[in-house]
Amino acid sequence: MSDDLFEQNRLNWDDRADIHIRDEAGGYRLQAFLDGADNLHDIEHDEIGDVAGLRIAHLQCHIGIDTLCLARRGASCVGLDFSPKAIAAARLLQQRTGLDAQFVEGNVYDARHLLDGLFDMVYVTWGAIGWLPDVRRWAGVAASLLKPGGRLYLLEGHPAFMQLDETADHLRIGFDWKNDPDKPLTTSDETTYTGDTAKIAHPVTHNWIHPISAVVNAVIDAGLTLERLNEHERLAWQFAPWMVPVDGRRRMWVMPEGWPRMALAYSLQARKR
Numbered sequence: 001m002s003d004d005l006f007e008q009n010r011l012n013w014d015d016r017a018d019i020h021i022r023d024e025a026g027g028y029r030l031q032a033f034l035d036g037a038d039n040l041h042d043i044e045h046d047e048i049g050d051v052a053g054l055r056i057a058h059l060q061c062h063i064g065i066d067t068l069c070l071a072r073r074g075a076s077c078v079g080l081d082f083s084p085k086a087i088a089a090a091r092l093l094q095q096r097t098g099l100d101a102q103f104v105e106g107n108v109y110d111a112r113h114l115l116d117g118l119f120d121m122v123y124v125t126w127g128a129i130g131w132l133p134d135v136r137r138w139a140g141v142a143a144s145l146l147k148p149g150g151r152l153y154l155l156e157g158h159p160a161f162m163q164l165d166e167t168a169d170h171l172r173i174g175f176d177w178k179n180d181p182d183k184p185l186t187t188s189d190e191t192t193y194t195g196d197t198a199k200i201a202h203p204v205t206h207n208w209i210h211p212i213s214a215v216v217n218a219v220i221d222a223g224l225t226l227e228r229l230n231e232h233e234r235l236a237w238q239f240a241p242w243m244v245p246v247d248g249r250r251r252m253w254v255m256p257e258g259w260p261r262m263a264l265a266y267s268l269q270a271r272k273r
């Protein structure tokens with residue numbers, strides 16, 4: 001993949017980081033977080049178990065709120081993201097809260113060189129691997145960060161749901177079930193997913209749909225043993241305008257009443273052999 005695609009994505013995420021850290025629409029629950037709240041959603045809260053005392057690498061940590069929530073649960077965390085603006089925002093939040101987390105700027109594919117030592121957990125959630133062309137390379141990086149016995153936690157939008165055309169007012173498949181590394185889905189969105197109305201200066205992005213089989217096989221081939229694979233009827237962001245909010249620990253989005261039930265997200269846990 002050409003570095004240009006990463007660079008265009010990075011510029012877009014810099015713009016979004018600026019918008020998200022202002023949190024004018026409240027989607028990141030920034031003030032609640034600063035007041036001491038734990039912002040993890042119900043799914044990851046129910047699945048990750050007790051993380052106190054664990055050393056965690058949070059890949060694609062964005063503005064670091066979830067990283068800091070893991071630290072608030074007693075973990076020692078390192079967050080990595082390639083957006084300098086996201087990392088700068090994360091560092092400011094760390095300084096304001098004093099929680100046990102560091103933030104490193106860089107491409108996730110370089111994480112093994114950028115992060116010191118081995119981790120008990122690699123944590124990757126909500127809109128991460130779709131920005132990467134090669135899921136096998138990603139799984140190799142994640143495995144290389146883990147201690148023997150350490151675990152990967154991945155929670156993502158479901159690839160079958162991501163095939164939908166989010167601009168249609170009904171269920172319409174708009175995209176193939178997978179795309180090659182050199183054939184990303186290139187889209188242009190002038191606003192971000194939080195409901196903020198601020199315009200994004202670099203609206204073009206490139207992303208990839210990775211089938212669950214590709215992800216699971218990549219994880220197994222990287223030397224991890226799959227322990228859990230779950231599918232969920234809730235998503236962390238409003239993928240399409242017709243999705244309906246539901247409250248929980250933190251707001252999530254579901255299909256409207258009477259529409260077909262679908263898996264909107266999936267999660268896996270895998271342990272390093």
Ligand SMILES: C[S@@+](CC[C@H](N)C(=O)[O-])C[C@H]1O[C@@H](n2cnc3c(N)ncnc32)[C@H](O)[C@@H]1O
Nearest residue numbers: 013060061062066081082083107108125127131
């Ligand atoms: C939707 S956010 C992930 C949300 C995140 N899990 C959280 O805790 O808020 C996607 C993040 O991936 C980052 N990203 C995208 N491609 C990347 C890459 N190749 N290397 C590192 N970070 C990347 C973006 O900068 C952005 O912060």
